[in-house]
Amino acid sequence: MGQIASQLCNQSAKPNQETDSTRQSLPPPPPPPSNGVAKAQLTYNDFEIVKSLGQGAYGNVYQVQKKTNNKQFAMKAIKKSKLLQNGMDLQMLMEKNVLLKNKHPFLVTLKYSFQSDKKLYLVMDLCKGGELLSYISQLNRLGISQEVAKFIGAEVLLGLEYLHKKLKIMYRDLKPENILVGEDGHIKIADFGLAKHFQSENEKCTTVCGTLEYLAPEIIQSLQPGFQGYGIEVDIWAFGIFLYEIISGQPPFTHPKRNPEIIMKKVLQNKLQFPSYFKEESKDIIIKCLQNNPQERPTWEQLKSHSFFSSINWDDLYKKQVMSPILKHIPKRQEIKKQARPIIETQTDEIYKSIKDFYYAPQSLVNQNSNQS
Structure with a gap:
């Protein structure tokens, strides 16, 4: 039992043992739009932070708003360095695909996803409760x-x-x-x-x-x-x-x-x-x-x-x-009007590999002047 407990406590520091099978069984991403129109991709610069919602082992969760229309979402920002160190990059692709593919009233759904050299970003339903x-x-x-x-x-x-x-x-x-x-x-x-x-x-x-x-x-x-x-x-x-x-x-x-x-x-x-x-x-x-x-x-x-x-x-x-x-x-929280702040990534020379098929935005999007959700 002691050996099992030790292995369990160290689990987060180990590469994911299911990496190979996960790679074979990831739900496929939806096909890209085929209308031939090139669209500018969303980045974290299209959003502003309203407030912090929490912090996890791999990154932070924020309440954010989209600059073009002020619609609010929850955004998970995940550090690639920690993901890759622990072999969790494919699990994040799994999470993105589950969020995207599900159409259920009691599951959080994906609105957008994108990445930078350092982080992965998941933009999801905001649950204010x-x-x-x-x-x-x-x-x-x-x-x-x-x-x-x-x-x-x-x-x-x-x-x-x-x-x-x-x-x-x-x-x-x-x-x-x-x-x-x-x-x-x-x-x-x-x-x-x-x-x-x-x-x-x-x-x-x-x-x-x-x-x-x-x-x-x-x-x-x-x-x-x-x-x-x-x-x-x-x-x-x-x-x-x-x-x-x-x-x-x-x-x-x-x-x-x-x-x-x-x-x-x-x-x-x-x-x-x-x-x-x-x-x-x-x-x-x-x-x-x-x-x-x-x-x-x-x-x-x-x-x-x-x-x-x-x-x-x-x-x-x-x-x-x-x-x-x-x-x-549910607490009747009075929204305190704070000036939203930009999302800023610390400038370093570290660049991590791109996670293939991670990007998602609705087909009707995307350019800086869009008023889409």
């Missing part, structure tokens, strides 16, 4: 977390089902931090940096990745000699952990200091304990998702018919014809 994580403690304190879990869980379920069935994508990174809330209270699944394209539902992979508390037991076991790997069922396990955390405020298998060895031992032991306020239907659906044997976990269709979701009208939910129960809990 922020991360779902910031709402969980409040919902739990108000005693409405189980009702909200049905709504949020149902929207997440539809998004994950679409990834599996339509895009053939294993998500591998479900957690409240990656679920964003829109101004309308509906959610969007974000951050596809750990996504894996699969050819068949029986396909296995062995790369250990994801958030400790959300790792399925077979992901932990995949580092053991002779283990055959894991499949798409890891997203079902993560869904059970996700529901538990929404309802209780924390995942079922955790540790105050997030000790990897202790957390993974708890995952493998799988001794679920529920606070007294958990309803029977809540406990039952979580227990079904958290089966040690991946083949015993329910499918998305089976989960949709579970009594936990009996009040959900799936068609109305997909069309967003259901009012979100967290809409009234």
Whole structure:
């Protein structure tokens, strides 16, 4: 176990073990426009920063506006140096293609993508409600977390089902931090940096990745000699952990200091304990998702018919014809008018290779005078 914990902690410093298979299975980018009209390509100079939204291991996320029309978006700026050092360049191409190809109301979609010598830029939907994580403690304190879990869980379920069935994508990174809330209270699944394209539902992979508390037991076991790997069922396990955390405020298998060895031992032991306020239907659906044997976990269709979701009208939910129960809990932030600032890249002599097929802008674009979105 100690060796596995050590390998897991060092995972981000290693090249991606799935690079070769990822290279073969990336969803293809859409064909370029064929009208023969040359268009100027967008760059980071076409946008201005409104404010910072967060910082990650590979770069920053900003709220930005497009200079030509002041429309606002979320922009992820990723440092090529760190990507290439860790062999993650193909994973970023994967994320770009997932963002671009999906047409689902509960998944973040791509508006533009481009690169400079130093960075990759993804311009996406702006979800002004922020991360779902910031709402969980409040919902739990108000005693409405189980009702909200049905709504949020149902929207997440539809998004994950679409990834599996339509895009053939294993998500591998479900957690409240990656679920964003829109101004309308509906959610969007974000951050596809750990996504894996699969050819068949029986396909296995062995790369250990994801958030400790959300790792399925077979992901932990995949580092053991002779283990055959894991499949798409890891997203079902993560869904059970996700529901538990929404309802209780924390995942079922955790540790105050997030000790990897202790957390993974708890995952493998799988001794679920529920606070007294958990309803029977809540406990039952979580227990079904958290089966040690991946083949015993329910499918998305089976989960949709579970009594936990009996009040959900799936068609109305997909069309967003259901009012979100967290809409009234979204902070009424007063927009402070700040002068947007230009995006500036530090001047150095470092130039990194171009990531092929990374650029995207709508075909109707692009020149400096365009008023397109």
